[in-house]
Amino acid sequence: MEDADKGSQQEAEALPEVGEDAVTAVGSPAPPPGLTDEEREELQQELVKVEEEILTLSQVLAAKEKQLVEIKRKLGITTLNELKQNITKTWQEVTTSTAYKRTSETLSQASQRATAAFSTMGSAITRKLEDVR
Structure with a gap:
């Protein structure tokens, strides 16, 4: 039983933490065939650069989203107003669609x-009732 616990503990330790990239978690594997050490190093540097750019873009996006919320707040645009506008727009799109028109x-x-048919049936029933009298 202890061996099973150790095995699952080792597996958990092998998984990268949130925010930890796979390269640093696993270590440096042997370069794939046909890839020189110099090419591998260039790729490693490019990987780090791209990860940094992604982080920067994520931070910029978060700042822009905060700015958007603040502008909407100042303009008095609420989530309910946006929902109403979306529903109105969607309803207009539905009612102008070919499928809606055909239906x-x-x-x-x-x-x-x-x-x-109901009118004809009503008339027939009325005549029958008059005949019965």
Whole structure:
């Protein structure tokens, strides 16, 4: 039982922590065939540079999102207002769609036919009732 606990503990230790990249967690593997040490070093430097750029962009995006929230707050734009606008826009898109128009026309025709059928049936029932008297 202790061996199983040690095995799962070792597996957990092998997993990279949040924010820790796979290269530093696993160590430096042997270069793939056809990749020189110099090429590998250049790729490592490029990897670090790209990771730094991603981090910078994430920070800039977070700052822009805060700025957006502040501007909306100053303008009085609330989440509820945005939701209302989105619903209105979506409803307009739905009602102007070809599928909606076809469905609406079909339902309108079905309604007219049902109304005519009920009217005919009502007239027939009325005549039968008059005949019974």
